Structures are given as structure tokens and as C-alpha cells.
Amino acid sequence: MPELPDVETFRRYVNSTSLHKTINNVKVKSAKVLDGTSAKNLSKTLQGEKFTNTRRHGKHLFLQISNGQWLMMHFGMTGSLHYFKDMDDDPKHDRLLISFENGYHLAYDCQRLLGKISLTEDIDSFITDKNLGDDALAISWDSFKGSLKKKRGSIKSALMDQKTLAGVGNIYVDEILFQVGIHPKTAVNSINEAYLEEVFESMRDVLSKAIDVQADPSEFPPSFMTPHRRSDQQCPNGDEKLKTVKISGRTTYFCPKHQKKLKK
DNA sequence: AGTACCACCTGACGGC
């Protein structure tokens, strides 16, 4: 689930469920997701505090703690958040369980353990340390253009590179390129400025439309390709079959009829 | 600075 729209959805979920409530218990179920901190230290840091605010940068979510620090969550391929009261509703792969004094719990669930949780004093230095590019929904057209001009290789790899811009992953990059009708293997440096601006607009459009429906593909507009992302499925714009190709090791779906390497 | 692979992990699915 966890690309920019999913993480933004988690952020709003935390806002509507978990702010301003005293934390009275913290259980680390798997220390493997912890990065640069220990279960003991994390518990000590959160115990008795509240979450006061949230921020998101790309695929990283930050929960502000009332002591001024930030709890960083990254969701890997399979991470998600669940707020519930009855422990019967505790998700199967919960790795961190935060309990509030109102009897509710916030669980960080992550089946494949590829996610990360850490503590940080300062979001800006976290972003600098990780070398992350600007957030894909916050970046200006000028910065986007500037960052992509330095890139070589395919447009797909460039958009997915978190150092270039943060938040776009394998699913949404395919959707963005499908919407502009550009072949994912197109060399970035062969795209002229006007067309690159269309890519930029498509990125903003796809990401915000996904956020509008809580990143639920079953609610995507009918013109979106993502819900057809299965082998042998047809393009939403016709009876053409979608095809797959590997780009930087990731399975890529595209429509051979509607996505061309060069714009006519 | 690219790509190509491997690794980290668990689990679902299809073929035999």
C-alpha cells in the first residue's frame, strides 16, 4: 500500500484518531522494524506523552510527540496503521502497539518487516540525512524540471528515485505515465519541456485523486489503469491488452497502444 | 550516473 497517497491517508487517519491522547503503554512486538533506537528507548520516549501533530514527506510519516521529538514511520511494502479498541481487532502482523488512556490502540502492522520506525529530533535533518528529494506533491514545476534535467535513463526510474523526488512508487508511476500516454522506458532527456510539464501535471493529478479516495483503487476514476493491473487485463481506454516489462527490476504495466516513446 | 543483481522478510498462488 505505501506510496505517497497511502501514507497521506495514514497521516489523516492518525489525525482523526490518535492525537492529544495520553500514551500509557507501548509494546514493540518486533524490534526488527526499529532503526537507530531500541524497544526500551522507544517505550520510554512515548510513555506518558501524546501525539500532537503529524507531517509527511514522500513515503515517510512523522508523528510529533509532546516532548518535541518525532516518531518516524516508513511502511515498506506491506505496512499500515489500525486504530481499534478491542484486542480481537489487533491486526495479524502488528509490530508496534501504542495504547492510549482511553482504552484504544494504534497498531503499526507490517507483514514483511520491510518497514522502519525511528525517532528523530528534526524532520529537515532527517530528510537531508536520507538524501530525499522534495515531496512529490509539494515540489514546484521549476524544481521538478531542474531535478529531472540532471537525470538520465528512463522516465520511470527517474520518477521513482526518492532522491530526485519523494513519494512516487511502482504503482503510481505507472498510472502517471499511463495518464500522459508516455512509454515508461522513454529516456528522460528526450522529453521536451512542454511534455515534461504534462508529466508533472499528471503526477499532481493522479496523486491528489488517489488521496481523495483514501488511496482505494476500487474508487479510482474509470480512466485509471491501476485497477486493471493484472496479467491479461485490458486498457481502460479500449480493448487493447496491457503489457508488462521489467524496468529497474520492477514489473511495469503499460498500454502499448496509448503509451508511446515519443509524443506525436 | 546508469543498470543488474542480491538481500532483507512473509505469504499467496499456480504447477506438478
Place this chain on the structure above:
DNA sequence: TGCCGTCAGGTGGTAC
């Protein structure tokens, strides 16, 4: 039923 290869919305490291 069971075993096995393959694949999965991410990232980081390596070698070339």
C-alpha cells in the same frame, strides 16, 4: 496434500 518456484505497492548495498 505438499513441495517449489515466483511474485509482491520498498530500500540499500554491491559490482560493472
